[in-house]
Amino acid sequence: MSDMVDQVLFRNRKPDRIATLEEYRAGGGYEAFARVLRENAPREVPKIIDASGLRGRGGAGFPCARKWMAVPEGGPFPRYVAVNSDEMEPGTFKDRVLIHADPHSILEGMAIAAFAISAEKGYIFVRPSYENAARILEREAERARDAGFLGKNILGSGFSFDIIVHRSGGRYICGEASALLKALMGKRPNPVKAPPFPTDKGLWERPTLVNNVETLANVPHIIRNGPDWFKGLARTPTGSGTKLYCVSGRVNRPGCFELPMGTPLSEIIEQHAGGLPEGRRFKACLPGGASTRFMTAEHYDIEMDFDSLASVGHRLGTAAIMVFDDRTCLVGVTLNLIEFFARESCGWCTPCREGIPYVRDLLWRIEHGEGREEHIPQLREMSRHLWNAYCAFAPGAASPVESLLTFFEDEVREHISQKKCPFGGR
Amino acid sequence: MAESAHPRELIVDVLLELQEHYGYVNDEAMSLACDLFDMTPLEIDELATFYDFIYREPVGKHVIHVCDSAICWMNGYESVLNLLSARLGIKYGETTPDGLFTLLPACCIGYCDRSPAMMVNRKVYGSLTPEKVDRILERCRNGGRPEESDETER
Ligand SMILES: Cc1cc2nc3c(=O)[nH]c(=O)nc-3n(C[C@H](O)[C@H](O)[C@H](O)COP(=O)(O)O)c2cc1C
Ligand code: SF4
Ligand code: FES
Numbered sequence: 001m002s003d004m005v006d007q008v009l010f011r012n013r014k015p016d017r018i019a020t021l022e023e024y025r026a027g028g029g030y031e032a033f034a035r036v037l038r039e040n041a042p043r044e045v046p047k048i049i050d051a052s053g054l055r056g057r058g059g060a061g062f063p064c065a066r067k068w069m070a071v072p073e074g075g076p077f078p079r080y081v082a083v084n085s086d087e088m089e090p091g092t093f094k095d096r097v098l099i100h101a102d103p104h105s106i107l108e109g110m111a112i113a114a115f116a117i118s119a120e121k122g123y124i125f126v127r128p129s130y131e132n133a134a135r136i137l138e139r140e141a142e143r144a145r146d147a148g149f150l151g152k153n154i155l156g157s158g159f160s161f162d163i164i165v166h167r168s169g170g171r172y173i174c175g176e177a178s179a180l181l182k183a184l185m186g187k188r189p190n191p192v193k194a195p196p197f198p199t200d201k202g203l204w205e206r207p208t209l210v211n212n213v214e215t216l217a218n219v220p221h222i223i224r225n226g227p228d229w230f231k232g233l234a235r236t237p238t239g240s241g242t243k244l245y246c247v248s249g250r251v252n253r254p255g256c257f258e259l260p261m262g263t264p265l266s267e268i269i270e271q272h273a274g275g276l277p278e279g280r281r282f283k284a285c286l287p288g289g290a291s292t293r294f295m296t297a298e299h300y301d302i303e304m305d306f307d308s309l310a311s312v313g314h315r316l317g318t319a320a321i322m323v324f325d326d327r328t329c330l331v332g333v334t335l336n337l338i339e340f341f342a343r344e345s346c347g348w349c350t351p352c353r354e355g356i357p358y359v360r361d362l363l364w365r366i367e368h369g370e371g372r373e374e375h376i377p378q379l380r381e382m383s384r385h386l387w388n389a390y391c392a393f394a395p396g397a398a399s400p401v402e403s404l405l406t407f408f409e410d411e412v413r414e415h416i417s418q419k420k421c422p423f424g425g426r
Numbered sequence: 427m428a429e430s431a432h433p434r435e436l437i438v439d440v441l442l443e444l445q446e447h448y449g450y451v452n453d454e455a456m457s458l459a460c461d462l463f464d465m466t467p468l469e470i471d472e473l474a475t476f477y478d479f480i481y482r483e484p485v486g487k488h489v490i491h492v493c494d495s496a497i498c499w500m501n502g503y504e505s506v507l508n509l510l511s512a513r514l515g516i517k518y519g520e521t522t523p524d525g526l527f528t529l530l531p532a533c534c535i536g537y538c539d540r541s542p543a544m545m546v547n548r549k550v551y552g553s554l555t556p557e558k559v560d561r562i563l564e565r566c567r568n569g570g571r572p573e574e575s576d577e578t579e580r
Contacts, residue, residue, distance in 0.1 A: 090495045090534035128479040129535035131548050132575075169438045169477025172533060186434035186463075188472050204432060248497045248538035255539050290496065290534075322496060322538075336499045340533050346476075426500075 008221050008233065008242050009214065010258040013101035018136055021143045024104040030149050032223035033111050037157040043073065045116035049219065052227035053240035057094075058084055058175075058212030059289070059317050061306040064219075070199040071117040071207045079119035080208040081110050082184060082198075083216060085126045085133065086168060086175035089289035090340060091320035094244035095213040097256040099133040102217070103140045107163060109216030111149065112223060113209055114161045122163040123184055123203075124213075128170040138165045172344035176391060177210040179346070190348040191391040214244055236262030239305040247273035249323035250280055262305040265295075269323060280325040284407070288317020290337045291396025293403035294330065315399075329423035331415055334404045335363040341397035349390035355382055356397055363401070367425070371416040380405055437463055437473060441480050450481040478532070479548070486521045488566045491532035491545040498534070498542040506542050506554050513563060526567065540576055549575040 011027060012019035024030070036045055050065035071079065083106065087095045099106065110122045126134040141163045144150045152160045166184055168174050174183045176191050181202050183189040202208020218241055222230045231240045239261035245268050248254045252274030259268060269275060269282070276282060284294045287304065292315045295302075302308055309316045324333060338360045347353045359382050362375045379401060386398035405412065414422050430436060440462060444455035451459075451474050459470050474480045481489070492498075492507050507529075511517055514527050521528040537543040540552025551562055553576070 087536055088533065091497060091538055092534075093536040093538055096536050127536070128548055129532070129537070129545055129550055132550075166435070167439060167442065169441070169473075170479040171477055183438075184435060185432065186437040186473070188476055246538070248541065249500055254541070320538075324500075328500060332499075333496055336494075336496045340495055343531075344533060 005259055006233065006242075007258050009098060009105065009217050009244060010101055013097075018100055018140070019102045019104070021104055021140065021147060024102060028224055029104055029220070030108055030144075030147075032220040033108050033115070033149065034155055036112055036115055036223060037155055037159060042116050042118055045112060045223075048227055049116075049222060050227075052222045052230040053238075054215065054218055054222060054230065055240070055306060056212055057214035057218075057244070057318075059089065059291070061316060064211065064215055067199060067209060067211070068113065068116050070197060071209065072200065075200065075207045077118070077206065078121060079114075079117055079206055080203045081114045081117070081119045081122040082180060082203065082208055082210045083110055083122065083124045083213055084175060084177070084180055084210055085124055085130065085213045086172075086180065087130070087213075087318075088127055088172040088175050088344075089291065089318050089320060090337065091248055091286065091289050091322040092246055092318040093248075094246050094256050094318070094320070096130055096133055097246075098213060098217055098244060099130070099136060103136050104144065105217040105220055106137070106213055107141055107144050107150070109219040110163060111154075111161055112219050113211065113216060115159055117207065117209055119207075119209070120161055122161065124163065124165045125168060125174070125180055125184060126165060127168050127174075131167070134165050134167055137163075141165070171346070172340075173346040173391075173393060176393065178391075180210060181208060190346050191393070193390065234261040234305065236303050236305050236308060238307045239303075243304070243319055245272075245304065246318070246320040247323065248320070249285070250276055250325040250328065251323050252277060262303040262308065264301050265299065265304055265321070266301045268304065268321065273321075273323075276323065276325055280327065282323065283326045283328065284324050284330065286322040286400065287319070288315055289320040289322075290340060291315075291392075291399055292317040293399045294324075294407055295403075296407050327423060327426065329367070329421055329426055330404055330408050330411055331363060331367045332421065332423070332425060334400045335360065335367050337400050338363055338397065341393070345393065345397075349394075351385050351389040352391075352394040352397070355386050355389070355394065358382055359386075359397075359401055366412060366415045367421055369415070369418075369420040371412075371419075373416060375416070376405065376409070376412060434463055434465075437465075437470075438477070438480070441470075441474055445481060449487075450484050452484075484521065486526050486528040488526060488546055489528045489530060491530050491535070493533070493535045493537075493541070493543050493545075494531050495534035495538075497538040501541045503542045505556075506544065506559060509556055509559055510563075513560070527563075537576065543576075552576040 046065040046068040054064040056062045179189040257272040383398040383401040386394040543552040
């Protein structure tokens with residue numbers, strides 16, 4: 001169980017309620033923020049984060065400090081911090097659990113990031129199904145304000161920063177950083193290609209950081225305990241910190257587990273998620289949400305970190321591990337995922353708007369016994385085309401399709417030769 | 427709004443408020459929003475139609491969004507949907523004649539650890555069983571407080 005492992009982000013996690021401000025402070029909460037305000041120049045903070053090796057937890061794994069340092073020192077004001085709590089990647093629910101466990105770690109992380117880039121305002125972007133999380137964050141921000149950790153001239157330092165919780169109208173593409181900023185400004189959230197990067201011209205053309213909830217929640221702990229401590233938490237030499245792994249699908253105890261970065265997949269599934277139900281065998285998983293490739297049993301023992309997965313052609317993504325067993329039809333799973341992508345495409349560019357429904361149609365026919373041999377090369381061709389789309393959404397959609405054909409071509413062919421789903425549509 | 431340097435950042439909040447008041451974003455709500463933000467109906471509509479939780483068509487008092495993404499698919503969302511359809515006598519996208527319920531799909535709502543899951547009026551209910559679905563409908567019908575949602579941490 002998880003309690004064998006040092007908990008950092010979940011140290012204050014308890015059943016049925018959040019950690020209060022008092023509980024958070026009793027464990028050293030807001031000390032890191034107070035310390036940087038007292039002892040550090042803003043530009044020193046990213047250096048500490050850089051030494052810790054913290055990489056973004058929103059899906060791309062971009063080095064956190066490098067983004068912070070990209071904010072030009074002489075850039076215009078006011079500056080902003082935007083926290084991405086959209087979390088609409090299917091299979092992913094870690095940010096929800098984290099907000100319900102220790103919301104002040106996120107608020108403190110935001111405040112430290114804001115100090116580092118001299119920002120005065122922070123937004124937390126929350127999806128509609130997390131209304132409860134939005135309320136918690138709003139209420140706890142108010143408490144932090146009352147305690148003097150937010151607002152004007154914080155702890156007498158001269159630094160001012162405040163936080164606004166922004167509710168989304170609900171759409172997957174809003175999680176993409178550039179679309180998120182447009183949504184925050186009340187514009188139609190179609191993505192825009194960088195450059196300019198948000199760190200140069202983000203919200204209202206001002207420098208803006210976009211970070212994931214989990215990324216920022218690590219920041220106070222790193223400042224308090226030091227970058228070496230953080231590096232040492234990982235199980236792999238190039239990894240750092242812990243990771244919130246969400247396990248769902250065919251396991252006995254689905255849930256979100258905080259484990260050392262680089263914990264082997266088999267260990268996560270068996271020791272923490274309770275293994276597969278009796279009589280079921282692991283066939284494949286999506287290691288990091290719907291936008292990653294199917295990973296087969298060949299990598300059942302792989303260390304789950306950014307570099308280990310990249311070295312075998314996979315992505316850690318959001319570390320949302322969706323487990324599929326030998327009785328689950330992967331054509332059916334892929335069809336379901338593609339229906340998600342077809343529905344959520346923002347419609348801006350043709351390869352995505354037209355290509356994804358086409359892929360869905362081919363998969364639908366195969367799953368429903370109307371597939372033909374030539375559909376396989378057509379699917380391959382179409383999923384390659386998705387890489388020509390305007391943003392990373394469509395290549396994400398292509399990942400399960402391409403990997404289905406790469407690793408499970410036989411299963412696809414069986415649908416075609418038997419003229420039906422060999423799993424009975426499950 | 428007067429406090430905000432960029433009032434337009436509040437537009438989704440305002441549309442959601444108007445929706446709360448009118449039941450959905452009807453033409454009257456639209457013209458109010460146009461006046462408030464000094465935007466054209468087209469600009470507002472472009473936004474309103476983009477979001478899954480802003481309704482431009484009339485909806486029932488209780489809007490049920492059933493999650494039909496991958497994990498809930500594995501865990502049998504279809505039987506939840508069929509049960510709801512049978513109990514309410516409506517299909518996806520429809521509203522009951524008494525105006526009480528609308529049935530809509532939702533993409534993964536982030537409760538895959540308590541799948542199958544659905545939302546009723548922006549509250550989440552997970553680990554659904556037929557009995558639990560019936561209890562939720564019953565409470566909605568009686569106008570009482572809906573049963574405890576599943577939004578707290580376990
Ligand atoms: C289609 C799409 C959806 C995304 N959704 C999210 C999301 O819900 N949450 C998130 O943190 N990042 C999401 N991202 C990644 C963001 O673009 C961005 O990289 C991230 O928020 C940066 O934070 P980080 O560096 O702390 O990881 C998404 C990206 C794409 C292409
Ligand atoms: S790839 Fe899809 S989501 Fe991205 S801009 Fe094009 S249509 Fe929109
Ligand atoms: S797939 Fe239904 S809640 Fe995630």
